[in-house]
Amino acid sequence: MEELRAKLPAWVEASRALANEGQVASYIPELAKAPREALGITIMGRDGSTVSAGETELRFTMQSISKVFTLLLALIDNGEKGVFAKVGMEPTGDDFNSMLKLELVEPGKPFNPLINAGAIAISSLIRGSSPADKVARILSFFGEAAGVQAGGSLSVNGEVYRSESATAHRNRSLAYFLKDNEVLGEEIDVEDVLSVYFQHCSVEITCGQLARMALVLALGGADPVSGRQLIPRRYVRIAKAFMLMCGMYNASGEFAIQVGIPAKSGVSGGILALVPGRYGIGVIGPALGPKGNSTAGVHLLETISASLDWSIF
Numbered sequence: 001m002e003e004l005r006a007k008l009p010a011w012v013e014a015s016r017a018l019a020n021e022g023q024v025a026s027y028i029p030e031l032a033k034a035p036r037e038a039l040g041i042t043i044m045g046r047d048g049s050t051v052s053a054g055e056t057e058l059r060f061t062m063q064s065i066s067k068v069f070t071l072l073l074a075l076i077d078n079g080e081k082g083v084f085a086k087v088g089m090e091p092t093g094d095d096f097n098s099m100l101k102l103e104l105v106e107p108g109k110p111f112n113p114l115i116n117a118g119a120i121a122i123s124s125l126i127r128g129s130s131p132a133d134k135v136a137r138i139l140s141f142f143g144e145a146a147g148v149q150a151g152g153s154l155s156v157n158g159e160v161y162r163s164e165s166a167t168a169h170r171n172r173s174l175a176y177f178l179k180d181n182e183v184l185g186e187e188i189d190v191e192d193v194l195s196v197y198f199q200h201c202s203v204e205i206t207c208g209q210l211a212r213m214a215l216v217l218a219l220g221g222a223d224p225v226s227g228r229q230l231i232p233r234r235y236v237r238i239a240k241a242f243m244l245m246c247g248m249y250n251a252s253g254e255f256a257i258q259v260g261i262p263a264k265s266g267v268s269g270g271i272l273a274l275v276p277g278r279y280g281i282g283v284i285g286p287a288l289g290p291k292g293n294s295t296a297g298v299h300l301l302e303t304i305s306a307s308l309d310w311s312i313f
């Protein structure tokens with residue numbers, strides 16, 4: 001931790017320049033308001049102590065990072081058989097919002113739970129009597145991993161949620177396609193599923209909270225403070241395997257080679273990453289490269305991993 005504390009501020013300043021090579025996402029209009037030059041990182045050690053640098057006070061929405069934790073909740077709710085009846089275990093090599101393979105490959109179920117089609121299918125598996133009830137369960141599950149104190153909770157950013165819902169023509173078409181392919185069953189209301197999906201993507205978070213969520217995964221599902229097993233180890237293993245294979249969209253192979261740790265990014269510019277058994281990491285850098293990952297954030301993780309030999313390979 002001491003070496004990190006000493007070097008992190010300079011690494012952040014060096015990586016910040018990479019924001020110039022990216023663009024803030026604007027297909028969800030509300031996301032376009034994020035500060036392009038911002039870069040922040042929090043790293044949490046296994047005892048819960050943290051090192052931070054840059055704009056870690058920023059609040060941002062989890063977007064695709066949330067898919068890792070809805071997958072975990074769906075596994076808890078349905079078991080592996082229930083989940084893998086609806087989604088596969090393979091990377092696609094396509095964009096995160098692609099429909100291509102849903103029609104090309106039989107049966108037409110999403111290749112994995114981290115692409116949009118897969119995450120929408122996963123949203124339909126979250127238990128609850130109504131969309132509001134499902135979102136409440138998601139918030140409490142995310143909040144427990146994020147270390148939100150009892151009484152407080154994470155919340156959905158209503159502006160981002162409404163902004164996405166009003167413009168999500170592609171996600172809507174993916175969801176209706178899934179309904180036609182019977183991945184979403186007869187009894188399922190597509191708009192209800194989408195509402196849960198858009199809301200979990202719009203959960204607001206900070207780098208520190210992301211780092212703590214990542215640390216729970218780094219510790220095999222155990223709470224870093226109480227030691228309590230929050231998530232079964234086997235499910236955390238599944239989530240980390242997906243993060244490595246497809247957490248950085250179709251740049252996951254390059255990220256595995258250059259950084260070499262499980263990670264998940266979102267179009268808000270957030271990245272959740274972890275060094276198994278050691279660190280949970282939360283990054284924000286809103287400017288994205290062509291494959292939808294934070295340009296400065298990825299550069300920063302490359303720098304740290306190379307300097308501190310973080311790769312798991």
Ligand SMILES: NC(=O)CC[C@H](N)C(=O)O
Nearest residue numbers: 063064096116201266267
């Ligand atoms: N890659 C992402 O972060 C995508 C999440 C976003 N809510 C969407 O569905 O488009």
